[in-house]
Amino acid sequence: KAGVTQTPRYLIKTRGQQVTLSCSPISGHRSVSWYQQTPGQGLQFLFEYFSETQRNKGNFPGRFSGRQFSNSRSEMNVSTLELGDSALYLCASRLGPAVGEQYFGPGTRLTVT
Amino acid sequence: DQQVKQNSPSLSVQEGRISILNCDYTNSMFDYFLWYKKYPAEGPTFLISISSIKDKNEDGRFTVFLNKSAKHLSLHIVPSQPGDSAVYFCAATPNSGNTPLVFGKGTRLSVIA
Numbered sequence: 043k044a045g046v047t048q049t050p051r052y053l054i055k056t057r058g059q060q061v062t063l064s065c066s067p068i069s070g071h072r073s074v075s076w077y078q079q080t081p082g083q084g085l086q087f088l089f090e091y092f093s094e095t096q097r098n099k100g101n102f103p104g105r106f107s108g109r110q111f112s113n114s115r116s117e118m119n120v121s122t123l124e125l126g127d128s129a130l131y132l133c134a135s136r137l138g139p140a141v142g143e144q145y146f147g148p149g150t151r152l153t154v155t
Numbered sequence: 156d157q158q159v160k161q162n163s164p165s166l167s168v169q170e171g172r173i174s175i176l177n178c179d180y181t182n183s184m185f186d187y188f189l190w191y192k193k194y195p196a197e198g199p200t201f202l203i204s205i206s207s208i209k210d211k212n213e214d215g216r217f218t219v220f221l222n223k224s225a226k227h228l229s230l231h232i233v234p235s236q237p238g239d240s241a242v243y244f245c246a247a248t249p250n251s252g253n254t255p256l257v258f259g260k261g262t263r264l265s266v267i268a
Contacts, residue, residue: 046198075255084260085199085244098255132198143189144256146198 044069046135046147054153060121063150067114067135073097074116075144076108079130088131091116092139123154158182159247161259170268174232178245178259181226185247189256190219190230193242202243203230235266 047066055061067074075098076088087100091110108118114135120127130151134144160179168174176190186207191199205212205219205228212219218231232239245259 077258082260085246085256085258087255087257090255100255134198143201143204146191146200148196148198 046133046145048131048133048147048150050150051148052151052153054155055123056155057123057125059123060119061123061152062117062119063131063133063152065116065118065133065135065147067116067133068145071135071137071145072114073136073138074110074114075134075136076116076118077132077134078102079132079149080128085132088118090139097139120152125154128152128154156181157260158185159245159257159259161243161245161262163262164260165263165265167265167267168235170237170266171234174230174235174239174264174266176230176232176243176245176262176264178228178230179226180228180247182247182249182257183226184249185257187248188219188221188228189246189248190217191244191246191258192239193244193261199244232264235264237266237268240264240266 049064073092075090077085079085090098094110105121110116130149132149134146136144189204190202193199203214203217205221221228242261242263244261246256
Protein backbone atom coordinates (compact mmCIF):
# COMPACT_ATOMS: atom_id res chain seq x y z
CA LYS A 43 0.00 0.00 0.00
CA ALA A 44 1.45 3.37 -0.97
CA GLY A 45 2.22 5.78 1.83
CA VAL A 46 1.32 9.40 2.26
CA THR A 47 2.78 11.48 -0.55
CA GLN A 48 3.52 15.18 -0.47
CA THR A 49 4.42 17.48 -3.31
CA PRO A 50 6.61 19.28 -3.87
CA ARG A 51 9.35 18.00 -1.57
CA TYR A 52 11.32 21.24 -1.64
CA LEU A 53 10.26 24.79 -2.37
CA ILE A 54 11.94 28.18 -2.28
CA LYS A 55 9.75 31.26 -2.24
CA THR A 56 10.21 34.95 -1.68
CA ARG A 57 8.66 36.94 1.13
CA GLY A 58 5.19 38.17 0.20
CA GLN A 59 4.48 35.35 -2.25
CA GLN A 60 1.96 32.61 -1.66
CA VAL A 61 2.43 28.84 -1.80
CA THR A 62 0.25 25.76 -2.15
CA LEU A 63 1.34 22.37 -0.83
CA SER A 64 -0.33 19.10 -1.71
CA CYS A 65 -0.92 15.88 0.22
CA SER A 66 -2.30 12.54 -0.97
CA PRO A 67 -3.30 10.29 1.92
CA ILE A 68 -3.01 6.53 2.11
CA SER A 69 -5.76 4.89 0.11
CA GLY A 70 -8.85 4.52 2.28
CA HIS A 71 -7.76 7.15 4.77
CA ARG A 72 -10.23 10.00 4.97
CA SER A 73 -8.70 12.17 7.66
CA VAL A 74 -5.77 14.46 6.82
CA SER A 75 -3.87 16.64 9.29
CA TRP A 76 -1.17 19.21 8.64
CA TYR A 77 1.73 20.09 10.94
CA GLN A 78 4.54 22.63 10.84
CA GLN A 79 7.94 21.54 12.11
CA THR A 80 10.57 24.10 13.00
CA PRO A 81 13.80 23.54 14.96
CA GLY A 82 12.68 25.72 17.84
CA GLN A 83 9.04 24.65 18.14
CA GLY A 84 8.88 21.02 17.18
CA LEU A 85 5.71 19.82 15.45
CA GLN A 86 2.79 22.18 15.70
CA PHE A 87 -0.71 21.30 14.55
CA LEU A 88 -2.15 23.42 11.75
CA PHE A 89 -5.50 21.83 10.87
CA GLU A 90 -7.35 18.58 10.29
CA TYR A 91 -9.80 17.73 7.54
CA PHE A 92 -12.32 14.93 7.28
CA SER A 93 -14.91 14.52 4.54
CA GLU A 94 -13.93 17.87 3.05
CA THR A 95 -14.66 19.66 6.34
CA GLN A 96 -12.17 21.26 8.68
CA ARG A 97 -12.57 19.55 12.06
CA ASN A 98 -9.85 21.20 14.07
CA LYS A 99 -7.61 24.20 13.67
CA GLY A 100 -4.41 25.08 15.43
CA ASN A 101 -3.22 28.45 16.58
CA PHE A 102 -1.94 29.86 13.31
CA PRO A 103 -2.83 33.13 11.56
CA GLY A 104 -5.43 33.28 8.84
CA ARG A 105 -2.68 33.33 6.20
CA PHE A 106 -2.62 29.57 6.65
CA SER A 107 -5.56 27.80 5.07
CA GLY A 108 -6.39 24.41 3.71
CA ARG A 109 -8.97 22.32 1.99
CA GLN A 110 -9.79 18.72 1.26
CA PHE A 111 -11.20 17.28 -1.91
CA SER A 112 -13.75 14.51 -2.36
CA ASN A 113 -10.96 12.00 -3.01
CA SER A 114 -9.47 12.92 0.42
CA ARG A 115 -6.47 14.67 -1.12
CA SER A 116 -5.66 17.87 0.70
CA GLU A 117 -3.92 21.14 0.00
CA MET A 118 -2.66 23.82 2.30
CA ASN A 119 -2.03 27.39 1.27
CA VAL A 120 0.10 30.06 2.87
CA SER A 121 -0.40 33.59 1.63
CA THR A 122 1.87 36.60 2.08
CA LEU A 123 4.82 34.47 3.08
CA GLU A 124 7.06 35.61 5.91
CA LEU A 125 10.63 34.52 6.69
CA GLY A 126 9.32 32.73 9.80
CA ASP A 127 7.20 30.45 7.63
CA SER A 128 10.33 28.58 6.61
CA ALA A 129 9.74 25.10 7.96
CA LEU A 130 9.04 21.47 7.17
CA TYR A 131 5.32 21.02 6.51
CA LEU A 132 4.10 17.54 7.31
CA CYS A 133 0.87 15.91 6.31
CA ALA A 134 -0.54 12.90 8.16
CA SER A 135 -3.45 10.66 7.30
CA ARG A 136 -5.54 8.14 9.14
CA LEU A 137 -8.72 6.20 8.60
CA GLY A 138 -10.91 8.76 10.29
CA PRO A 139 -11.05 11.15 13.23
CA ALA A 140 -9.85 9.29 16.31
CA VAL A 141 -9.58 6.10 14.26
CA GLY A 142 -6.20 4.46 13.93
CA GLU A 143 -2.75 5.92 14.10
CA GLN A 144 -1.55 8.83 12.03
CA TYR A 145 0.82 8.07 9.19
CA PHE A 146 3.06 10.91 8.10
CA GLY A 147 4.34 11.85 4.69
CA PRO A 148 7.96 12.90 4.09
CA GLY A 149 7.08 16.58 4.26
CA THR A 150 7.63 19.65 2.10
CA ARG A 151 10.64 21.75 3.02
CA LEU A 152 9.66 25.39 2.44
CA THR A 153 12.34 28.08 2.47
CA VAL A 154 11.26 31.70 2.39
CA THR A 155 13.94 34.21 1.37
CA ASP B 156 2.76 27.23 27.19
CA GLN B 157 4.23 23.89 26.29
CA GLN B 158 1.93 21.06 27.32
CA VAL B 159 4.30 18.25 26.31
CA LYS B 160 7.93 18.62 27.28
CA GLN B 161 10.96 16.62 26.30
CA ASN B 162 13.64 18.23 28.41
CA SER B 163 16.61 16.40 26.90
CA PRO B 164 17.33 17.67 23.38
CA SER B 165 19.83 14.88 22.85
CA LEU B 166 20.94 11.54 24.26
CA SER B 167 23.92 9.36 23.47
CA VAL B 168 23.93 5.64 24.28
CA GLN B 169 26.25 2.74 23.49
CA GLU B 170 25.03 -0.05 21.28
CA GLY B 171 23.48 -2.87 23.31
CA ARG B 172 22.66 -0.67 26.28
CA ILE B 173 19.28 0.68 27.31
CA SER B 174 18.04 4.03 25.95
CA ILE B 175 15.55 5.90 28.12
CA LEU B 176 13.74 8.85 26.63
CA ASN B 177 11.58 10.97 28.92
CA CYS B 178 8.51 13.08 28.42
CA ASP B 179 6.48 15.21 30.82
CA TYR B 180 3.03 16.68 30.28
CA THR B 181 0.99 19.30 32.05
CA ASN B 182 -2.54 18.75 30.74
CA SER B 183 -4.36 16.29 33.00
CA MET B 184 -6.96 15.77 30.25
CA PHE B 185 -4.45 13.89 28.09
CA ASP B 186 -5.46 10.24 28.01
CA TYR B 187 -3.58 8.81 25.05
CA PHE B 188 0.15 9.03 24.47
CA LEU B 189 2.32 8.12 21.51
CA TRP B 190 5.96 7.98 20.51
CA TYR B 191 7.13 8.71 16.99
CA LYS B 192 10.58 8.25 15.47
CA LYS B 193 11.90 10.54 12.77
CA TYR B 194 14.86 10.09 10.45
CA PRO B 195 16.23 13.04 8.46
CA ALA B 196 14.30 13.79 5.26
CA GLU B 197 11.46 11.48 6.31
CA GLY B 198 8.19 12.03 8.13
CA PRO B 199 7.72 10.75 11.68
CA THR B 200 6.80 7.07 11.97
CA PHE B 201 4.59 5.72 14.71
CA LEU B 202 6.42 3.57 17.26
CA ILE B 203 4.24 2.75 20.21
CA SER B 204 1.32 4.16 22.17
CA ILE B 205 -0.28 3.84 25.57
CA SER B 206 -3.70 4.62 26.93
CA SER B 207 -4.11 6.22 30.33
CA ILE B 208 -5.82 3.09 31.62
CA LYS B 209 -2.48 1.29 31.41
CA ASP B 210 0.89 1.98 32.97
CA LYS B 211 3.00 -0.07 30.59
CA ASN B 212 2.93 -1.17 26.97
CA GLU B 213 5.53 -3.31 25.28
CA ASP B 214 6.34 -3.98 21.64
CA GLY B 215 9.51 -5.90 20.98
CA ARG B 216 12.49 -3.82 22.05
CA PHE B 217 10.29 -0.83 22.85
CA THR B 218 8.44 -0.30 26.13
CA VAL B 219 6.53 2.78 27.17
CA PHE B 220 5.83 3.48 30.83
CA LEU B 221 3.19 5.92 32.03
CA ASN B 222 3.12 7.49 35.49
CA LYS B 223 -0.13 9.43 35.62
CA SER B 224 0.39 10.87 39.06
CA ALA B 225 3.72 12.36 37.99
CA LYS B 226 2.42 13.23 34.50
CA HIS B 227 5.46 11.49 33.09
CA LEU B 228 6.09 8.88 30.46
CA SER B 229 9.22 7.24 29.24
CA LEU B 230 10.28 5.14 26.28
CA HIS B 231 12.78 2.35 26.90
CA ILE B 232 14.69 0.79 24.03
CA VAL B 233 16.50 -2.43 24.89
CA PRO B 234 18.94 -3.27 23.46
CA SER B 235 19.75 -0.08 21.58
CA GLN B 236 20.95 -0.48 18.00
CA PRO B 237 22.70 1.99 15.67
CA GLY B 238 19.58 2.03 13.48
CA ASP B 239 17.66 3.50 16.41
CA SER B 240 19.58 6.76 15.98
CA ALA B 241 16.86 9.28 15.16
CA VAL B 242 14.77 12.05 16.70
CA TYR B 243 12.04 10.75 18.99
CA PHE B 244 8.86 12.72 19.55
CA CYS B 245 6.46 12.24 22.39
CA ALA B 246 2.83 13.18 21.63
CA ALA B 247 -0.37 13.31 23.62
CA THR B 248 -4.05 13.89 23.06
CA PRO B 249 -7.20 14.18 25.15
CA ASN B 250 -10.50 12.58 24.22
CA SER B 251 -8.85 9.34 23.13
CA GLY B 252 -7.51 10.84 19.94
CA ASN B 253 -10.51 12.83 18.84
CA THR B 254 -8.53 16.05 19.12
CA PRO B 255 -5.18 16.93 17.57
CA LEU B 256 -1.92 15.49 18.79
CA VAL B 257 0.28 17.77 20.89
CA PHE B 258 3.95 17.04 20.30
CA GLY B 259 7.05 17.62 22.34
CA LYS B 260 10.10 19.17 20.69
CA GLY B 261 11.87 15.86 20.33
CA THR B 262 15.00 14.16 21.64
CA ARG B 263 17.80 13.22 19.30
CA LEU B 264 19.09 9.75 20.15
CA SER B 265 22.53 8.69 18.98
CA VAL B 266 23.43 5.04 19.42
CA ILE B 267 27.18 4.57 19.21
CA ALA B 268 28.55 1.29 17.91
